[in-house]
Amino acid sequence: MTLTAERHKLEVKRIPLIPNYPPFRQWKKSALDAKLTDNPLCLYLHIPFCTQRCAFCYYKTVDLKERPEVEGYVDALCQEIKMAAERFQLSNRPIHAVYIGGGTPSLLKEHQFVKIVEALDENFKFFRDKKQLSVEAEPLTISRSKMETLVKLGVNRLSMGMQSFNDEIIKLSGRGHDKKQAYRAIDIAQQVGNGKWNINIDLLSGLGGETDETWAESLEAAIDTGVESITVYKMEAFANTQVFKEGVREETLPLPSDEQELKFMQYAIERFARSEYIPWSFFTYTKNGVDKSEYIYNIWQGMEFYGLGVSAFGSLGDSVLQNTSDLEKYSEIIAAGELPLARGYNFTSLDKMVRDVLLGMKLLRFDLQKFKNQYGFRLESLCAAPLKDLKSEGFVVVSDEAIELTSKGILYGDFVGKTLSDYLKNMYE
Ligand SMILES: C[S@@+](CC[C@H](N)C(=O)[O-])C[C@H]1O[C@@H](n2cnc3c(N)ncnc32)[C@H](O)[C@@H]1O
Ligand code: SF4
CATH class of the missing domain: 3.20.20.70 (Aldolase class I)
Incomplete structure (x- = not known):
């Protein structure tokens, strides 16, 4: 992940203007499909x-x-x-x-x-x-x-x-x-x-x-x-x-x-x-x-959802949002013709990764390829150290495709998800 001083040698040269990233040759028509359909x-x-x-x-x-x-x-x-x-x-x-x-x-x-x-x-x-x-x-x-x-x-x-x-x-x-x-x-x-x-x-x-x-x-x-x-x-x-x-x-x-x-x-x-x-x-x-x-x-797999009613929360795009938890206020705000939203949080890219790992692990099997396609990183490389411990302690089985909870992993609930997501958070903070 990190480039060491020895591996990196600065080669100074004047280069043509870079118009964009990634280069247009990598752009595909198929990538438009997701943008043109409304997400569920x-x-x-x-x-x-x-x-x-x-x-x-x-x-x-x-x-x-x-x-x-x-x-x-x-x-x-x-x-x-x-x-x-x-x-x-x-x-x-x-x-x-x-x-x-x-x-x-x-x-x-x-x-x-x-x-x-x-x-x-x-x-x-x-x-x-x-x-x-x-x-x-x-x-x-x-x-x-x-x-x-x-x-x-x-x-x-x-x-x-x-x-x-x-x-x-x-x-x-x-x-x-x-x-x-x-x-x-x-x-x-x-x-x-x-x-x-x-x-x-x-x-x-x-x-x-x-x-x-x-x-x-x-x-x-x-x-x-x-x-x-x-x-x-x-x-x-x-x-x-x-x-x-x-x-x-x-x-x-x-x-x-x-x-x-x-x-x-x-x-x-x-x-x-x-x-x-x-x-x-x-x-x-x-x-x-x-x-x-x-x-x-x-x-838990990241589908967007909207929360309606007092104290309900939801997730739209890169934000989570929550209604007021005060029952009286809830009805008053709506009677005044406004949405009863009270607070929210905008995710950073790191938050999204952490959330996906924490919530995704609850479903017993975490798809490593999907994570790689989405974030460009291999979770099994980023979290190699805790995964090694979790494997040797019998909490997970790891293959090229997925991290899967064993029955010990299931018994300990959020433990695997929390261990991996805490490690990710600390790595970048
Ligand atoms: C909203 S309640 C379910 C519907 C209905 N209110 C009822 O209790 O029959 C959702 C569930 O939350 C769980 N729950 C409530 N308090 C809990 C606690 N302190 N720890 C863990 N689960 C809890 C209960 O199992 C409960 O069935
Ligand atoms: S108080 Fe009892 S009935 Fe009401 S939500 Fe909690 S568990 Fe359900």
């Missing part, structure tokens, strides 16, 4: 309301008991859809995937879902051609009629938060449902969506009170449901949660140690390997590898 886009819509405040949850959500103005929020969201599509000229872009997340989107009333989908349809010309429309859901907010409406509206992926299938652990986590209600919700979703959507359920590893037995029970129950996808997040005890207060500060809630939690994850990886669930990211396992979140998969 994903959309994220945020619904910040919940029917409960779970002890572990770090999301900024508003409890319905505080009587928030949900209808007004939905109207503001529809207004923002129109304004953002116009302001950033998004209307003609192919829409790849749409993700309605939260909070708890499934608490919306049926007519509110209809309003949102109509606004998307009116303002994005290719909304109907999208590959996937996902909605996040919570067991107690699921009814047959609501699920039927979602199916009619074209929702083809339902992601349900379960966290655990052990009544004692669910109770300790501050959620309002029990195992029976969880099964009931899954049953309804499976019956109504039969063949029309894929279902994902979320589990949390490391919840308060969890033991080897309760964890195994939850995993068995999740697998037994036969849902297409199971996501296992590591429960992080963030400072703004009840779990942090009781489990870390006051020590009244027994939290599994890091070693125990690692054992839970290890068990999950082995258990999934014995069933037909195959990982596509280090925390999501899909039955026969058929379902994946098109939204998450594509934004």
